[in-house]
Amino acid sequence: MDLGFTAEELAFRDEVRHFFRTQIPESTRRKVLEGQHLSKDEIVESQRILNARGWAVPNWPVEWGGQPWSPVQFYFFQDEMQQAGVPGPLAFNTSMLGPVIAQFGSEKQKREILPRAANLDDWWCQGFSEPGAGSDLAGLRTKAERVGDTWVINGQKTWTTLAQHADKIFVLCRTDNTAKKQEGISFILCDMTAPGVTRRPIVTIDGGAEVNEVFFDNVVVPYENLVGQENKGWDYAKFLLGNERTGIARVGYSKAKIKRIRELAGLELDGTEPVINDPKFREKLATVEIELKALEMTQLRVVANEKNRAKGKPDPASSMLKLKGSEIQQTCTELLMQVVGPYIMPYQPEEEGRNEPLIGPDYAAVAAPMYFNYRKVSIYGGSNEIQHNIIAKAILGF
Amino acid sequence: MDFDLNDDQRLLKDSVDHLISDRYDFEQRKKYAQGPDGWSREMWAQYAELGLLGLPFAEEHGGFGGGAEETMIVMEAFGRGLVLEPYLATVILGGGLIRRASSGPQQADLLPQIASGELLLAFAQQERSSRFNLADVQTRAVADGAGWRITGEKGVVLHGDVAGKLLVTARSAGGRTDRAGIGLFLVDATDPGVTRRGYPTQDGLRAAEISFNNAAAVALGDPAGAIGAVEQVVHEAIAAICAEGVGAMQCMHDITVDYLKTRKQFGRPIGDFQVLQHRSVDMLVALEQARSMTMFATVMSSEPDAATRARALSAAKVQIGKSGRHIGQETVQLHGGIAMTMEYKVGHYFKRMTMLEMLFGDTDHHLKLVSDAGSLF
Numbered sequence: 001m002d003l004g005f006t007a008e009e010l011a012f013r014d015e016v017r018h019f020f021r022t023q024i025p026e027s028t029r030r031k032v033l034e035g036q037h038l039s040k041d042e043i044v045e046s047q048r049i050l051n052a053r054g055w056a057v058p059n060w061p062v063e064w065g066g067q068p069w070s071p072v073q074f075y076f077f078q079d080e081m082q083q084a085g086v087p088g089p090l091a092f093n094t095s096m097l098g099p100v101i102a103q104f105g106s107e108k109q110k111r112e113i114l115p116r117a118a119n120l121d122d123w124w125c126q127g128f129s130e131p132g133a134g135s136d137l138a139g140l141r142t143k144a145e146r147v148g149d150t151w152v153i154n155g156q157k158t159w160t161t162l163a164q165h166a167d168k169i170f171v172l173c174r175t176d177n178t179a180k181k182q183e184g185i186s187f188i189l190c191d192m193t194a195p196g197v198t199r200r201p202i203v204t205i206d207g208g209a210e211v212n213e214v215f216f217d218n219v220v221v222p223y224e225n226l227v228g229q230e231n232k233g234w235d236y237a238k239f240l241l242g243n244e245r246t247g248i249a250r251v252g253y254s255k256a257k258i259k260r261i262r263e264l265a266g267l268e269l270d271g272t273e274p275v276i277n278d279p280k281f282r283e284k285l286a287t288v289e290i291e292l293k294a295l296e297m298t299q300l301r302v303v304a305n306e307k308n309r310a311k312g313k314p315d316p317a318s319s320m321l322k323l324k325g326s327e328i329q330q331t332c333t334e335l336l337m338q339v340v341g342p343y344i345m346p347y348q349p350e351e352e353g354r355n356e357p358l359i360g361p362d363y364a365a366v367a368a369p370m371y372f373n374y375r376k377v378s379i380y381g382g383s384n385e386i387q388h389n390i391i392a393k394a395i396l397g398f
Numbered sequence: 399m400d401f402d403l404n405d406d407q408r409l410l411k412d413s414v415d416h417l418i419s420d421r422y423d424f425e426q427r428k429k430y431a432q433g434p435d436g437w438s439r440e441m442w443a444q445y446a447e448l449g450l451l452g453l454p455f456a457e458e459h460g461g462f463g464g465g466a467e468e469t470m471i472v473m474e475a476f477g478r479g480l481v482l483e484p485y486l487a488t489v490i491l492g493g494g495l496i497r498r499a500s501s502g503p504q505q506a507d508l509l510p511q512i513a514s515g516e517l518l519l520a521f522a523q524q525e526r527s528s529r530f531n532l533a534d535v536q537t538r539a540v541a542d543g544a545g546w547r548i549t550g551e552k553g554v555v556l557h558g559d560v561a562g563k564l565l566v567t568a569r570s571a572g573g574r575t576d577r578a579g580i581g582l583f584l585v586d587a588t589d590p591g592v593t594r595r596g597y598p599t600q601d602g603l604r605a606a607e608i609s610f611n612n613a614a615a616v617a618l619g620d621p622a623g624a625i626g627a628v629e630q631v632v633h634e635a636i637a638a639i640c641a642e643g644v645g646a647m648q649c650m651h652d653i654t655v656d657y658l659k660t661r662k663q664f665g666r667p668i669g670d671f672q673v674l675q676h677r678s679v680d681m682l683v684a685l686e687q688a689r690s691m692t693m694f695a696t697v698m699s700s701e702p703d704a705a706t707r708a709r710a711l712s713a714a715k716v717q718i719g720k721s722g723r724h725i726g727q728e729t730v731q732l733h734g735g736i737a738m739t740m741e742y743k744v745g746h747y748f749k750r751m752t753m754l755e756m757l758f759g760d761t762d763h764h765l766k767l768v769s770d771a772g773s774l775f
């Protein structure tokens with residue numbers, strides 16, 4: 001045990017920091033740090049810059065573009081990316097679908113899908129949740145029937161994030177009604193442009209439209225769009241959700257948030273005193289910082305422990321990262337509102353080509369919507385109650 | 399960064415863990431506590447034999463040359479055992495102060511005596527109203543030929559009742575809370591100018607109130623410039639008690655989860671109730687956050703920049719204080735009435751944890767330090 005970083009580790013940190021801060025457009029990074037939405041083009045551009053450097057999919061197997069990094073290198077990569085305000089490579093492509101295809105897909109699927117997913121030539125979205133299947137995902141009812149060389153898909157998905165940008169969707173479908181509910185599910189790929197696929201935006205409480213309903217009405221896809229084996233989709237979905245959770249602590253983003261809150265609290269005046277001079281506020285800020293520092297170390301420990309675990313088996317300890325990480329992210333949004341004060345009130349949705357000036361300081365408009373929007377982080381990716389259940393069962397043995 | 403133990407560390411951990419599990423179960427501990435000193439001389443000899451009493455000292459001083467990671471390993475095991483012996487007072491604080499504040503010849507004289515188990519030390523620092531301010535010192539030091547004379551009152555001196563020598567903070571110059579003017583002095587506990595009154599603390603360990611009335615002393619290092627060394631050693635001690643706390647919290651959590659699986663009410667184990675499962679998960683998260691912060695404290699305890707080090711150690715102390723209080727209270731609550739009894743082990747962890755939270759600054763004290771010091775990142 002040696003709990004300090006080595007000189008090589010610190011040199012790697014400096015290398016990635018320099019890259020992120022010089023190669024990714026400043027305007028994109030500023031938007032991320034200020035909590036504004038990115039356009040599709042900005043997200044694609046950023047991922048392609050990463051991909052050109054070989055860094056869009058470091059978590060994939062090396063033969064498909066992954067990096068043979070140590071846990072500490074992975075940590076610095078992610079941390080520096082997030083602190084610099086670099087949008088992470090699209091999760092649906094890089095941390096969800098990619099690893100599933102690399103592990104369970106056919107050679108043809110690997111060749112056709114992986115390079116395009118890494119370069120964001122195809123934008124994928126995640127068709128798992130349904131109106132009747134949320135936490136109890138295995139209760140899903142969207143059906144795929146084998147007809148000759150094709151699947152015919154009927155049903156509805158919901159909460160599909162950024163489906164408005166998507167070229168393709170990976171869909172969990174029921175393919176056997178007679179089996180136990182986990183054993184009759186298949187993992188099938190589908191074009192968003194296939195006849196019979198329709199999308200309807202869902203407006204969320206912050207006024208945004210990042211999620212959608214997606215309807216399937218007699219959608220026909222080739223049989224070879226099946227990933228792995230028929231009726232084994234639940235195993236792949238579990239594998240995917242396990243991969244999703246390790247990145248979910250978002251320590252670097254929270255660091256950047258706290259930095260910004262601290263800066264704004266130095267600017268925003270309460271009478272003649274900056275908000276940061278209020279000792280009670282400072283204590284709240286210190287409290288989240290301490291939690292975040294501890295979480296950072298916990299994340300390093302969880303990642304370092306991966307080598308001691310069976311490959312591809314998610315570590316239930318990553319549920320702790322989800323719990324604490326979401327709590328901290330949510331607290332940061334509350335602190336930002338507190339800093340801004342009454343000027344969180346004007347509702348000023350983001351618009352292209354706005355010509356009137358914003359009411360209040362330019363950082364005020366996003367504060368309340370971000371607070372509203374971030375309630376999602378304890379709901380999606382397995383709600384925090386479900387994370388408690390996972391830990392209770394898998395770690396504590398209840 | 400590497401979280402895996404190296405061979406020496408594994409050996410150390412195995413031997414300490416064995417010692418604690420063989421020789422320090424709850425019943426044995428009770429017996430040690432009832433002995434004349436309130437702890438076990440026999441165990442002390444065992445620690446000496448294993449090299450634990452010289453763990454952080456250089457080999458030339460009879461030590462093991464261990465770093466903060468090694469201390470963490472030992473203290474965590476001691477936390478599990480609820481160890482009563484004056485390890486913190488003698489090795490971490492006493493040995494630390496001698497290493498950080500004194501000259502080569504003093505180190506060569508005293509450190510080997512600690513390592514062999516002959517010399518017990520105590521750190522007489524706190525005064526009636528100084529609370530957690532290490533620079534609030536009213537005890538006076540007056541030059542007397544080549545030596546010094548000490549006069550003043552020190553309180554809650556950990557294991558001050560048995561120490562052979564006392565390390566005393568005293569002021570040779572300056573006003574009550576000035577950082578300059580504070581020295582560190584070595585006083586023989588048998589000096590006629592020393593009066594001490596020993597007593598048990600809430601957690602079953604020992605402490606003393608000590609009066610110095612013109613007691614003869616020698617200075618360790620600069621008689622007016624010891625505050626930096628004192629702070630450094632207190633930081634090392636905070637890292638050590640964080641690790642001790644993690645050991646105690648780990649046990650509370652393990653025992654609670656076991657209890658939930660075995661205690662039956664309404665015809666089933668109470669651990670079948672989801673609300674209790676979720677509360678024990680929250681305890682686990684609090685424990686792991688505390689363990690992470692203890693590792694952070696461990697690395698940062700040797701950080702040369704004093705302000706960076708202070709902020710980090712304060713942050714760790716806040717985490718340990720919060721996690722410890724949460725886990726302690728929940729341990730008692732989830733057990734129900736049984737946890738209220740002196741006969742049952744968990745209450746003793748709860749009490750130790752409560753004292754650790756107070757030691758070297760409570761949660762609010764350290765939270766204020768962190769919040770006034772700017773960003774942790």
Ligand SMILES: Cc1cc2nc3c(=O)[nH]c(=O)nc-3n(C[C@H](O)[C@H](O)[C@H](O)COP(=O)(O)OP(=O)(O)OC[C@H]3O[C@@H](n4cnc5c(N)ncnc54)[C@H](O)[C@@H]3O)c2cc1C
Pocket residue numbers: 126127128129133134135136158159160161211376379380381382383384385386389
């Ligand atoms: C903004 C957003 C984006 C999303 N993006 C996607 C996406 O891209 N693709 C996708 O497939 N899905 C997506 N989701 C869906 C998300 O995964 C689900 O919302 C989530 O699984 C919870 O399901 P639910 O909303 O139906 O709530 P429910 O499952 O109905 O839960 C309601 C409440 O009951 C609790 N609960 C449920 N079961 C238990 C239990 N066993 N024990 C204790 N408490 C329990 C829950 O924690 C919650 O508090 C997204 C959701 C949101 C909000």
